[in-house]
Amino acid sequence: MTVSRALLLxxxxxxxxxxxxxxxxxxxxxxxxxxxxxxxxxxxxxxxMELRHAPKLWRAAMLGWTVVIVGLIAIL
Structure with a gap:
């Protein structure tokens, strides 16, 4: 799949x-x-952001940030 097709998807x-x-x-x-x-x-x-192939730490930080923010919203 080309990059432009992946971005459109x-x-x-x-x-x-x-x-x-x-x-x-x-x-x-x-x-x-x-x-x-x-x-x-x-x-x-x-x-x-194409972090699919990035080092695990970067990917975990970006995905973890989303989970932390949503978790904070959920408990407030």
């Missing part, structure tokens, strides 16, 4: 996840909204 997935976030937020399903936020962070880190 990531963009389309982010659009779908964003629409899902809006719809589940309107329905009051807050746990699903938070899970979709983690999924969007994963797509951004692995797809757009």
């Amino acid at each position: 990531c963009w389309a997935l982010l659009v779908a996840l964003s629409i899902g976030t809006v719809l589940t937020g309107a329905a009051g399903l807050w746990l699903v909204v938070l899970l979709l936020a983690v999924a969007k962070g994963w797509v951004i880190a692995d797809g757009f």
Whole structure:
């Protein structure tokens, strides 16, 4: 798969996840909204930032940051 095709696929997935976030937020399903936020962070880190092949520490830091922020929002 070419780089431009992969980026378009990531963009389309982010659009779908964003629409899902809006719809589940309107329905009051807050746990699903938070899970979709983690999924969007994963797509951004692995797809757009192309950390899929980066050292494990960088990838863990980026994915972990998303989980920490969502976790803080969940407990507040």
